[in-house]
Amino acid sequence: MHCVSSKHAVMMVSFCQGALLLSLAAAMAVYADMKVDCGPDFVTLMWTESRPQADMSLLRLGSCFPTSFSAGEAYFYVDLTDCNFRILVTGDVLLYSNDLTYVASEDSYNLAFTHPVVCAYERPKDWYSSQQIYDPVFKTYGLGDLQFTIGLMNDDFSGPAESTSFPLGSIIPIMASVVQKTHQPLLMLLEECVAATTPELHPESTMYPIISNKGCLLESVSSQSKFEPRQKSSEMRLSLQTFKFAMGEEVFIHCKLLAWDPNGLDSTKKACHFVKGHGWELLDNLAQSNLCDCCESKCKSRRQRSVASEKPRMVQKAVIGPFTITDVNS
Numbered sequence: 379m380h381c382v383s384s385k386h387a388v389m390m391v392s393f394c395q396g397a398l399l400l401s402l403a404a405a406m407a408v409y410a411d412m413k414v415d416c417g418p419d420f421v422t423l424m425w426t427e428s429r430p431q432a433d434m435s436l437l438r439l440g441s442c443f444p445t446s447f448s449a450g451e452a453y454f455y456v457d458l459t460d461c462n463f464r465i466l467v468t469g470d471v472l473l474y475s476n477d478l479t480y481v482a483s484e485d486s487y488n489l490a491f492t493h494p495v496v497c498a499y500e501r502p503k504d505w506y507s508s509q510q511i512y513d514p515v516f517k518t519y520g521l522g523d524l525q526f527t528i529g530l531m532n533d534d535f536s537g538p539a540e541s542t543s544f545p546l547g548s549i550i551p552i553m554a555s556v557v558q559k560t561h562q563p564l565l566m567l568l569e570e571c572v573a574a575t576t577p578e579l580h581p582e583s584t585m586y587p588i589i590s591n592k593g594c595l596l597e598s599v600s601s602q603s604k605f606e607p608r609q610k611s612s613e614m615r616l617s618l619q620t621f622k623f624a625m626g627e628e629v630f631i632h633c634k635l636l637a638w639d640p641n642g643l644d645s646t647k648k649a650c651h652f653v654k655g656h657g658w659e660l661l662d663n664l665a666q667s668n669l670c671d672c673c674e675s676k677c678k679s680r681r682q683r684s685v686a687s688e689k690p691r692m693v694q695k696a697v698i699g700p701f702t703i704t705d706v707n708s
Protein backbone atom coordinates (compact mmCIF):
# COMPACT_ATOMS: atom_id res chain seq x y z
CA MET A 379 0.00 0.00 0.00
CA HIS A 380 1.34 3.43 -0.95
CA CYS A 381 1.01 6.65 1.02
CA VAL A 382 0.64 9.56 -1.40
CA SER A 383 1.40 13.09 -0.26
CA SER A 384 -0.98 15.89 -1.10
CA LYS A 385 -0.14 18.32 -3.87
CA HIS A 386 -1.35 21.21 -1.72
CA ALA A 387 0.17 22.95 1.28
CA VAL A 388 -1.40 20.73 3.93
CA MET A 389 -0.23 18.24 6.55
CA MET A 390 -0.95 14.67 5.51
CA VAL A 391 -1.50 12.03 8.17
CA SER A 392 -2.15 8.47 7.05
CA PHE A 393 -1.35 4.90 7.98
CA CYS A 394 1.14 3.08 5.81
CA GLN A 395 1.99 -0.60 6.40
CA GLY A 396 1.32 -0.21 10.13
CA ALA A 397 3.40 2.98 10.39
CA LEU A 398 2.24 6.55 10.65
CA LEU A 399 3.67 8.77 7.93
CA LEU A 400 3.80 12.52 8.26
CA SER A 401 4.79 14.57 5.26
CA LEU A 402 4.52 18.31 4.82
CA ALA A 403 4.02 19.31 1.20
CA ALA A 404 5.26 22.82 0.50
CA ALA A 405 3.34 25.18 -1.73
CA MET A 406 5.94 24.72 -4.48
CA ALA A 407 5.00 21.04 -4.70
CA VAL A 408 2.07 21.73 -7.02
CA TYR A 409 4.34 20.49 -9.81
CA ALA A 410 5.43 17.30 -8.08
CA ASP A 411 4.14 14.21 -6.29
CA MET A 412 5.73 12.10 -3.57
CA LYS A 413 4.83 8.53 -2.64
CA VAL A 414 6.34 6.95 0.47
CA ASP A 415 6.15 3.43 1.94
CA CYS A 416 7.32 2.95 5.53
CA GLY A 417 8.47 -0.66 5.70
CA PRO A 418 9.40 -2.55 8.88
CA ASP A 419 13.08 -1.58 8.56
CA PHE A 420 13.25 0.35 5.28
CA VAL A 421 11.66 3.25 3.44
CA THR A 422 10.85 3.59 -0.25
CA LEU A 423 10.18 6.98 -1.77
CA MET A 424 9.16 7.92 -5.30
CA TRP A 425 9.39 11.56 -6.39
CA THR A 426 7.64 12.44 -9.64
CA GLU A 427 8.48 15.82 -11.18
CA SER A 428 6.55 17.54 -13.98
CA ARG A 429 9.16 20.18 -14.82
CA PRO A 430 11.32 18.90 -17.69
CA GLN A 431 14.33 20.97 -16.62
CA ALA A 432 14.53 19.41 -13.13
CA ASP A 433 17.62 17.22 -12.58
CA MET A 434 16.53 14.14 -10.59
CA SER A 435 20.15 13.28 -9.73
CA LEU A 436 20.19 16.33 -7.41
CA LEU A 437 17.62 14.85 -5.03
CA ARG A 438 18.85 13.54 -1.68
CA LEU A 439 17.14 11.62 1.10
CA GLY A 440 19.29 12.61 4.04
CA SER A 441 22.82 11.69 2.94
CA CYS A 442 21.66 9.17 0.31
CA PHE A 443 21.58 9.59 -3.46
CA PRO A 444 18.62 8.20 -5.44
CA THR A 445 18.68 4.43 -5.87
CA SER A 446 17.62 5.09 -9.45
CA PHE A 447 16.36 8.03 -11.44
CA SER A 448 15.13 8.94 -14.90
CA ALA A 449 13.63 11.96 -16.57
CA GLY A 450 11.02 13.25 -14.14
CA GLU A 451 11.36 10.52 -11.52
CA ALA A 452 13.65 9.61 -8.63
CA TYR A 453 13.37 6.43 -6.55
CA PHE A 454 14.87 5.70 -3.13
CA TYR A 455 15.03 2.31 -1.40
CA VAL A 456 16.94 2.77 1.86
CA ASP A 457 17.32 1.12 5.24
CA LEU A 458 16.29 3.10 8.31
CA THR A 459 19.84 2.62 9.60
CA ASP A 460 21.25 4.51 6.58
CA CYS A 461 21.03 8.05 5.20
CA ASN A 462 21.40 9.71 8.63
CA PHE A 463 17.83 9.01 9.71
CA ARG A 464 17.20 10.65 13.06
CA ILE A 465 15.64 8.48 15.78
CA LEU A 466 13.38 9.84 18.47
CA VAL A 467 11.71 7.75 21.17
CA THR A 468 8.62 9.32 22.71
CA GLY A 469 6.78 6.99 25.04
CA ASP A 470 5.52 4.04 23.00
CA VAL A 471 6.43 5.54 19.62
CA LEU A 472 9.62 5.27 17.55
CA LEU A 473 10.03 8.19 15.15
CA TYR A 474 12.41 7.97 12.19
CA SER A 475 12.78 11.33 10.47
CA ASN A 476 14.76 12.63 7.53
CA ASP A 477 14.63 15.32 4.84
CA LEU A 478 14.16 14.99 1.12
CA THR A 479 16.14 17.85 -0.42
CA TYR A 480 16.75 19.18 -3.87
CA VAL A 481 20.25 20.63 -4.22
CA ALA A 482 19.91 23.16 -7.02
CA SER A 483 22.98 23.94 -9.10
CA GLU A 484 24.13 27.54 -9.46
CA ASP A 485 22.91 27.85 -13.05
CA SER A 486 19.60 26.10 -12.39
CA TYR A 487 16.22 27.78 -12.72
CA ASN A 488 14.82 25.42 -10.10
CA LEU A 489 14.83 26.49 -6.47
CA ALA A 490 16.25 24.27 -3.75
CA PHE A 491 13.67 22.79 -1.39
CA THR A 492 13.31 20.47 1.59
CA HIS A 493 10.45 18.09 2.47
CA PRO A 494 10.37 16.42 5.90
CA VAL A 495 9.70 12.67 5.87
CA VAL A 496 8.75 10.96 9.14
CA CYS A 497 7.80 7.36 9.80
CA ALA A 498 6.36 6.52 13.21
CA TYR A 499 6.20 2.97 14.55
CA GLU A 500 4.72 1.48 17.67
CA ARG A 501 7.61 0.76 19.99
CA PRO A 502 7.86 -2.97 20.83
CA LYS A 503 7.76 -3.56 24.57
CA ASP A 504 11.12 -5.31 24.47
CA TRP A 505 12.78 -2.77 22.13
CA TYR A 506 16.01 -1.14 23.23
CA SER A 507 18.78 0.47 21.27
CA SER A 508 21.85 -1.69 20.84
CA GLN A 509 23.79 1.16 22.43
CA GLN A 510 21.49 2.65 25.05
CA ILE A 511 17.96 3.49 26.06
CA TYR A 512 17.12 6.92 24.67
CA ASP A 513 14.29 7.84 26.99
CA PRO A 514 16.42 9.53 29.71
CA VAL A 515 18.12 11.93 27.27
CA PHE A 516 15.32 12.81 24.84
CA LYS A 517 12.19 14.62 25.99
CA THR A 518 9.16 15.83 24.04
CA TYR A 519 6.67 18.40 25.32
CA GLY A 520 3.37 19.44 23.72
CA LEU A 521 1.77 22.88 23.82
CA GLY A 522 -1.42 22.96 21.79
CA ASP A 523 -0.40 22.34 18.19
CA LEU A 524 3.27 22.96 19.00
CA GLN A 525 5.59 20.09 19.93
CA PHE A 526 8.92 20.90 21.57
CA THR A 527 11.76 18.37 21.68
CA ILE A 528 15.12 18.63 23.40
CA GLY A 529 17.81 16.04 23.97
CA LEU A 530 21.45 14.99 24.04
CA MET A 531 22.77 14.14 20.58
CA ASN A 532 25.68 12.26 19.04
CA ASP A 533 28.69 14.12 17.65
CA ASP A 534 27.17 15.05 14.28
CA PHE A 535 23.64 15.69 15.59
CA SER A 536 22.26 12.85 13.42
CA GLY A 537 20.72 10.90 16.33
CA PRO A 538 20.48 10.60 20.11
CA ALA A 539 23.63 10.44 22.24
CA GLU A 540 25.33 7.07 22.47
CA SER A 541 26.37 7.65 26.08
CA THR A 542 25.23 9.66 29.07
CA SER A 543 28.75 9.98 30.49
CA PHE A 544 30.92 12.89 29.33
CA PRO A 545 34.59 13.48 30.31
CA LEU A 546 35.43 16.92 31.67
CA GLY A 547 36.31 19.23 28.77
CA SER A 548 34.46 17.19 26.13
CA ILE A 549 31.59 18.53 24.03
CA ILE A 550 27.96 17.70 24.77
CA PRO A 551 25.82 18.17 21.62
CA ILE A 552 22.32 19.37 22.51
CA MET A 553 19.47 19.91 20.07
CA ALA A 554 16.13 21.62 20.66
CA SER A 555 13.39 21.85 18.07
CA VAL A 556 9.77 22.79 17.64
CA VAL A 557 7.29 21.20 15.24
CA GLN A 558 4.36 23.35 14.22
CA LYS A 559 1.25 22.23 12.38
CA THR A 560 -0.71 25.37 11.60
CA HIS A 561 1.70 28.11 12.64
CA GLN A 562 3.81 30.24 10.38
CA PRO A 563 7.49 29.18 10.43
CA LEU A 564 8.88 29.68 13.93
CA LEU A 565 12.38 30.29 15.25
CA MET A 566 13.62 27.99 18.00
CA LEU A 567 15.41 29.83 20.82
CA LEU A 568 16.92 28.79 24.15
CA GLU A 569 16.01 31.61 26.51
CA GLU A 570 17.79 30.20 29.53
CA CYS A 571 19.44 26.98 30.69
CA VAL A 572 20.93 25.99 34.05
CA ALA A 573 22.59 22.77 35.18
CA ALA A 574 21.41 21.28 38.46
CA THR A 575 21.75 18.06 40.42
CA THR A 576 17.99 17.58 40.72
CA PRO A 577 15.31 16.81 38.09
CA GLU A 578 13.23 19.64 39.55
CA LEU A 579 14.54 23.06 40.53
CA HIS A 580 14.24 24.07 44.18
CA PRO A 581 15.52 27.13 46.05
CA GLU A 582 18.14 24.92 47.67
CA SER A 583 19.22 23.28 44.39
CA THR A 584 22.87 23.61 43.40
CA MET A 585 22.83 25.30 40.00
CA TYR A 586 25.29 26.30 37.28
CA PRO A 587 24.12 28.94 34.74
CA ILE A 588 24.70 28.09 31.06
CA ILE A 589 22.37 30.43 29.16
CA SER A 590 20.80 33.46 30.79
CA ASN A 591 19.89 37.10 30.17
CA LYS A 592 17.37 36.15 27.49
CA GLY A 593 19.51 34.00 25.19
CA CYS A 594 23.14 34.81 26.10
CA LEU A 595 25.35 31.69 26.12
CA LEU A 596 27.47 32.51 29.18
CA GLU A 597 29.59 29.38 28.82
CA SER A 598 30.93 30.61 25.47
CA VAL A 599 32.93 33.35 27.22
CA SER A 600 35.31 30.98 29.01
CA SER A 601 35.05 27.76 27.00
CA GLN A 602 34.55 26.32 23.52
CA SER A 603 30.77 26.26 23.94
CA LYS A 604 28.86 27.73 20.99
CA PHE A 605 25.62 27.72 19.03
CA GLU A 606 26.06 25.80 15.79
CA PRO A 607 24.86 27.25 12.44
CA ARG A 608 21.20 26.49 11.91
CA GLN A 609 20.08 23.71 9.57
CA LYS A 610 16.50 24.97 9.86
CA SER A 611 14.86 27.82 11.75
CA SER A 612 12.78 25.50 13.95
CA GLU A 613 15.89 23.74 15.27
CA MET A 614 18.72 24.93 17.52
CA ARG A 615 22.00 23.09 18.04
CA LEU A 616 24.26 23.78 21.00
CA SER A 617 27.78 22.43 21.45
CA LEU A 618 28.32 22.66 25.20
CA GLN A 619 31.80 22.04 26.60
CA THR A 620 31.56 20.18 29.88
CA PHE A 621 32.39 22.17 32.99
CA LYS A 622 33.45 21.31 36.52
CA PHE A 623 30.12 20.74 38.22
CA ALA A 624 28.79 17.87 40.33
CA MET A 625 31.55 15.57 39.11
CA GLY A 626 30.42 11.95 38.93
CA GLU A 627 26.87 12.83 40.05
CA GLU A 628 23.67 12.93 38.06
CA VAL A 629 23.29 16.26 36.25
CA PHE A 630 20.13 17.73 34.72
CA ILE A 631 19.90 20.76 32.43
CA HIS A 632 16.77 22.84 32.88
CA CYS A 633 15.91 25.06 29.90
CA LYS A 634 13.24 27.46 28.83
CA LEU A 635 12.44 26.88 25.14
CA LEU A 636 10.93 29.67 23.08
CA ALA A 637 9.27 29.49 19.66
CA TRP A 638 9.26 32.95 18.10
CA ASP A 639 8.71 34.98 14.95
CA PRO A 640 11.96 34.82 12.88
CA ASN A 641 11.46 38.49 11.99
CA GLY A 642 10.80 39.60 15.55
CA LEU A 643 14.25 39.39 17.13
CA ASP A 644 15.17 41.90 19.80
CA SER A 645 17.38 42.01 22.87
CA THR A 646 15.08 39.60 24.70
CA LYS A 647 14.41 37.25 21.78
CA LYS A 648 17.82 36.18 20.49
CA ALA A 649 20.62 33.60 20.45
CA CYS A 650 24.02 35.13 21.28
CA HIS A 651 27.40 33.53 21.85
CA PHE A 652 30.85 34.96 22.53
CA VAL A 653 33.38 34.51 19.73
CA LYS A 654 37.02 34.96 20.70
CA GLY A 655 38.50 38.02 19.03
CA HIS A 656 35.09 39.31 17.95
CA GLY A 657 32.92 39.55 21.06
CA TRP A 658 29.23 38.74 21.30
CA GLU A 659 27.61 37.69 18.01
CA LEU A 660 24.01 37.06 17.05
CA LEU A 661 23.62 33.55 15.65
CA ASP A 662 20.96 34.42 13.10
CA ASN A 663 22.28 37.72 11.71
CA LEU A 664 25.79 39.03 12.37
CA ALA A 665 24.68 42.47 11.18
CA GLN A 666 22.33 42.66 14.17
CA SER A 667 24.89 41.59 16.77
CA ASN A 668 24.20 44.84 18.62
CA LEU A 669 21.23 42.96 20.09
CA CYS A 670 23.84 41.03 22.08
CA ASP A 671 25.46 44.13 23.63
CA CYS A 672 23.28 43.72 26.71
CA CYS A 673 24.76 40.28 27.46
CA GLU A 674 27.27 42.04 29.71
CA SER A 675 24.49 43.85 31.61
CA LYS A 676 20.71 43.37 31.69
CA CYS A 677 18.75 42.56 28.54
CA LYS A 678 15.43 44.36 28.28
CA SER A 679 13.06 44.71 25.37
CA ARG A 680 12.89 48.13 23.72
CA ARG A 681 9.31 47.41 22.74
CA GLN A 682 6.46 48.14 25.08
CA ARG A 683 4.78 44.80 25.47
CA SER A 684 2.30 43.73 28.11
CA VAL A 685 2.67 40.48 29.98
CA ALA A 686 -0.45 39.17 28.24
CA SER A 687 1.09 39.71 24.81
CA GLU A 688 4.09 37.49 25.57
CA LYS A 689 2.11 34.47 24.35
CA PRO A 690 3.09 32.12 27.21
CA ARG A 691 1.91 29.08 25.24
CA MET A 692 4.92 29.63 22.93
CA VAL A 693 7.29 29.05 25.86
CA GLN A 694 8.04 25.60 27.27
CA LYS A 695 10.16 24.55 30.23
CA ALA A 696 12.12 21.36 29.61
CA VAL A 697 14.66 19.12 31.33
CA ILE A 698 17.53 17.13 29.81
CA GLY A 699 19.16 14.25 31.64
CA PRO A 700 20.31 12.72 33.75
CA PHE A 701 23.90 12.51 32.57
CA THR A 702 27.26 12.58 34.35
CA ILE A 703 30.46 14.59 33.96
CA THR A 704 33.54 12.56 34.76
CA ASP A 705 37.07 13.65 35.66
CA VAL A 706 39.51 11.81 33.41
CA ASN A 707 42.36 12.50 35.87
CA SER A 708 40.66 11.00 38.91
